Amino acid sequence: MTSTDMRTEAEDSGPSGYAAARLRLLQEGAQSGPPRRAALAELTDDWLSGLFDAAADGLRGVSLVAVGGYGRGELSPRSDLDLLLLHDGGDAKAVAALADRLWYPVWDLGLALDHSVRTPAEARKTAGEDLKVQLGLLDARHLAGDLGLTAGLRTAVLADWRNQAPKRLPELQELCAERAERQGELQYLLEPDLKEARGGLRDATALRAVAASWLADAPREGLADARRRLLDARDALHLTTGRATDRLALQEQDQVAAELGLLDADTLLRQVYEAARVISYASDVTWREVGRVLRSRSVRPRLRAMLGGGKPVAERSPLAEGVVEQDGEVVLARAARPDRDPVLPLRAAAAAAQAGLPLSLHAVRRMAANTRPLSTPWPAEAREQLVTLLGSGRPTVDVWEALEAEGLITRLLPDWERVRCRPQRNAVHVWTVDRHLIETAVRASEFTRRVSRPDLLLVAALLHDIGKGWPGDHSVAGEIIAKDVAARIGFDRDDVAVLAGLVRHHLLLVDTATRRDLEDPATVRSVAEAVGSQSTLELLHALTEADALATGPAAWSSWRGSLVADLVKRVSAVLAGNLQDEPEDAAPTAEQERLAIESVATGGPVLALRAQTEPPTGEEPSGDPEPLGVELLIAVPDQSGVLPAVAGVLAMHRLTVRTAELRALDLPDGVDGSVLLLNWRVAAEYGSLPQAARLRADLVRALDGSLDIAARLAERDAAYPRRRGVVAPPPRVTVASAASRLATVIEVRAQDAPGLLFRIGRALEDAGVRVRSAHVSTLGANAVDAFYVTGPKGAPLPGDEAAGVARKLEETLRG
DSSP states (O other), rough: HHHHHHHHHHHHHHHHHHHHHHHHHHHHHOOOHHHHHHHHHHHHHHHHHHOOOOOOOTTTTEEEEEEEHEEEEEEEETTTTTEEEOOOOOHHHHHHHHHHHHHHHHHHOOOEEEEEEEOOOOOOOHHHHHHHHHHHTTTTTEEOOOOHHHHHHHHHHHHHHTTTTHHHHHHHHHHHHHHHHHHHHGGGSSBBBBTTTBBBBHHHHHHHHHHTTTTTOOOOTHHHHHHHHHHHHHHHHHHHOOOOBBBOOOHHHHHHHHTTTOSOHHHHHHHHHHHHHHHHHHHHHHHHHHHHHOOOOOOOOHHHHHHSSSHHHHHHHEEEEEEEEEETTTEOOTOOGGGGGEEEEHHHHHHHHHHTOOOOHHHHHHHHOOOOOSSOOOOOOHHHHHHHHHHTTTTHHHHHHHHHTHHHHHOOOOOGTTTTTOOOOOOTTOOOHHHHHHHHHHHHHHGGGOSSOOOHHHOOOOOOTGGGGSSSSSHHHHHHHHHHHHHHTTTOOHHHHHHHHHHHTTHHHHHHHHOOOOHHHHHHHHHHHHOOOOHHHHHHHHHHHHHHHHHOGGGGOOHHHHHHHHHHHHHHHTTTOOOOOOOOOOOOOOHOOOOOOOHHHSSOOOEEEEEEOOOOOSSSSOOOOOOEEEEEEEEEHHHHHHHHHHHHHHHHHTEEEEEEEEEOOOOOOOOOOOEEEEEEEEEESOOOOOOHHHHHHHHHHHHHHHHHHHHHHHHHHHHHHOOOOOOOOEEEEEOOTTTOOSSSEEEEEOOOTHHHHHHHHHHHHHHHEEEEEEEEEETTEEEEEEEEEEEESSSOOOOHHHHHHHHHHHHHHHH
């Protein structure tokens, strides 16, 4: 039977005919989704119109109006009928009688009804007092009666909404936030409410309301499809349960999946999560745009008055090469060329996360459309920017979601597709697999001061459950995937092996600590054999805690923590005894020796700048060497203050230090004097590198005391105050006991920042110690530095004195 036949049957035989036609429509397997919802709405329209025409009996100045979901023509099998009987204020008794003749047949059929009887003025007044009523009226649709009355109300309600938008939209945003707090995020819940949870149908309706205000609009790509998928799931839920429910309970998910023709409940949940993610991201972007528009409206009149008219120009503040901040968002610089800069997406994402700012929708879409793929393996900068992004803490989540919304994450990491939106049917887990991996990285960022290789910790956090998209033991599958991903990212063979081992054994510590006898030497020995080294053990310990904390509140406790810590202590004792002395210095190259001799001859610093390269990482290296940055070689006569002077000059010129080594150089026979050699890899924060002659001139002035670096850096910071951005873990300064017989080793782990190395060098100079050698690494946004220092006579510092130097240095960095 066609829909036309059904409508005819409903009209001919009254309520019973409508009920039979409705039942037949819902039982027809051939029709589902939007066509069925539209057909059900049309069938209901015809029935109600017939009821109205028969009951009105010539009454004028009255109309029947569908509002809310029914007004949009979207009737699910058990949806409420939202109806408004609109009248011009005439015969009140006749209107009341008409209402009874309309509502009772609906109730008699057992249909849920949300009804009201109002004049246009009453409807507008109620809408002004009740936001939910106003939202329903935005979708008002005429069913029967006086069309002019309905049209007049629609026009007035839309005008009211647009006029009151600056006041009502913040109220709507607060309503959405409160609902999200109560119901949670649809894209992560095992038993989600398809309507009320964040990213559900209510939020989709809110986006329509924002668009109707003409103040802002939502990103439309994928939004209609996401909304349709949630409506389809709700239809199937209504049909399988026979109830007007929006909660997708666990015991009903298999039936709902079958009703939709899906493979299983996991496929259903993944589809629902993907739809919710689209709506959630569209909501974030839209509400951010609403806030921007409202702020500009409130500020612009004052600016115009001060500037004498004209449109103010938005301030653009540089964040990184090709990336600027504008109006509270991270956007691309005017000179940015995504088609020529494959690292730009990661650089922009890292800059946004470090600044605690959102990536603009336009910037992400432009990069997605124009950026060419990264080479394999990735260039060093891409790897560093990924680590910086992962180590940025809580802001990483929103930035990562912005990249993922436009497909950039799976383009960078193809294996991510298998874990994206993948549900975890485990009451302990509160996130999908992909979000759990990002949450683990967020947690791991808090532990970067505990490990010597924070970059390996953060990447292991990102990859530790990557095998859950494959059959079998996810740790075993993940080890294979991690090897491939780590090599593609550009880690060397040793680091690839460490990362693969961390993924393979990420459950080893907690499983052993809670299920094995730690008093049995064989237990501890087996863990030590699996781990292999002290540095891997500290990484695995931090990863274990980050993983558990990111799983959910039931996965970690002080008791579990103490058991794991006890196991780590025992394993560490087994691994002890392999301490290394201070690394031996390599013989100087011909160029280094030439610079040293020239420095002795001139009595001042000598500089050389050149591109630094390395062969590509992989099983069979091939292709051109990969540029790592710019190598800065400096030879300077041995004197105090060299480290802070060089570091300060580089900070003044906005040069970021990626790696740095300082050591005394043995000169050839017959050459008198002592020379310090500095071999550093640097990169410009943004813009081009300064000329070597300028760097040398400033370094000469810094060494002779005529250039006040501290004052210059303070002036710059005052002129360009740093954003609050990421709240990084506090710096940690320790003395590495027994690390060297020749010097005291002071280790510094801190958030990298302009001038950090200058502050460290000056603090060590103020402490009266001599820096014999230094080994500095910047891993993402983390500085991991080791300074081999001695007293004035060249001997290691006494224990108490070394501890005091470390304590004072940590206090300086915290301040």
